[in-house]
Amino acid sequence: MAYAVELPADTDLEFTTNELTGALGDSVTVLPLLVALGATTTVSLPHVLVGFGVFQIVWGVYYGLPLSVEPMKALIGLAIVGTLPDAELAAAGLLAGGVLLTVGQLGLVGRLQRVVGEPVIRGVQLAVALLLLEAAIDLSLDNPPVAVAGLAVVGLLALVGYRGASVLVVLGLGGVVAVATAGAPTPTVPTLAVFPAGPPSISAAALEGTVAQLGMTIGNAAIATALLCGDLYDREISADTLSTSMGITCLAAVPFGGVPMCHGSGGLAGKYAFGARTGGANVLLGVGYLALALVAAGAVLAAFPMAILGVLLVVVALELARAAFEPVADARSLAVVAGVGVVGLAINVGVAFALGTVVFWVLSRQRE
Template structure:
């Protein structure tokens, strides 16, 4: 089943591949949202509501299975307690303003023209390594459930339905979560203006700068390249920056999280079978439903998600390996793993430029 998106002319499909692929994005979202809801005043239900809204919107406007993920640097700092929920809100709003301005003046397009492909591939590898690390940590939290999920993935592969493995694992996880909470009790998520007061501090400013460096490399430039690699689609990084800015400035004041278009989520959707914006529409509906049963989401076994994160990481790492400067790609990836993706992007950009000069001398 499918239809044609009037904005892009791309056909939107709603088949098993799109459904399975849609959930490839959720494995990078749910662990962070659940952890944030448990450790801060942020509402899981409200956060999922906004993820649902923007999955629907971008699926229709882009016609591609673009990811909608939390800004990992900011959310990770909030989960670790390095910044408060108020500083997270302030940083998200600041990032939104910068991204909208950058899109207006086509700043990231200029960045893309100056940065070599190896640096961008290195950012993709860094994200893959970070996802793999998180996946191992989540799976190690409950080895028994992790083994069960590995078995389900193997079962799907043996049946020749590897792309449906995410549906199988997440379906089993939902059953475990429902059993854990003793049933489903739907309720509307809270939606109030500025539920957490923004706190503008030096820490919030530093977090914003770190996130913007990561966003430029991973969520704009690397995602633009991945759209070309996987879908033969020309999506300029400045267009991505504009939509990310819109998400932050719209959702954050009403209880949502700072959001971006990460290359990891896009790779995850493609890995599990998504090829059109239909995946976003399906996932958007699922998120809106999940927002009304947030108690079940919080109880979801993260060991299951950990195994799927490893699959997503492998798919993204394979995309990163498409480079004739694989040593530089690996070096940038390791820098990103040991420091942060923003630093890796800057190091890779400089190293790639110096290598170009050395080869042309």
């Protein structure tokens, strides 16, 4: 069977200040999870960053859009809390990649998109926004004075029309603090190895984690992201195409020490909020991740003040929440959006997606 993804009509790349600040808008949804993963597991953070760098560039060039490349949050979260050891995380990533590639090629995601209904998809966007806001608060509580200072900088620059520049300023200050705390890093090139943390191991936890992740990925990373591409960039990219590219990413990256990755509406909204309009943002961010991989084995990244990233996550969460509510007009659809968002925050995005689909189907039948 020959696998393919549809070639977008416009693949222009730009390398401007807006593309750079937009690229950093995506990194604030990625770096906190990766730092936590590197600090709590034996996963090689340099190898993980290489995977992110390579596929940021690959999909940015291919799609010509600042498409997000993010960790699969359910699987990474289970790994961080110790439920999913490294070998089982790798197995879950390969399983998820295989499923996403298959359903994308068979056109099943697009069919699901037509069944689910737009309010449910918007609700998934809201759920992700609320989760990002929750993470932002947790990160900010790590150092409230630093968070307050960061918010002041972002707010001041936004008031004078330089919201994108606030990313560079705030992250630059955080970098200075990290270097002052840990010292200048010594660059080290990550070694090329197949399954550097050991061969994958399929377990009940890996299977459960994969099912939970697929519910989130299909709702947020495929369907909601496809919708957001149209909302923000006026580009029609099918959910099946996004599912295929996510499957390729996981199957190619995980064997070489990468972690399960997906696209995501949160990262796409973050890039847009901070100015990115083309795939050039992905190229710039990918180069940045590859450079960071050279020093990630040291203590500098771990010393970066997480409260700074929490401040920037607030901006991303607000942009995504706005995108979730803005096109919704009638009260019934608003109720579905809000309900899916709250359930996603309280329980799980996958559960919210499934329940929202059932509720939307019932409401649709009542209208007939």
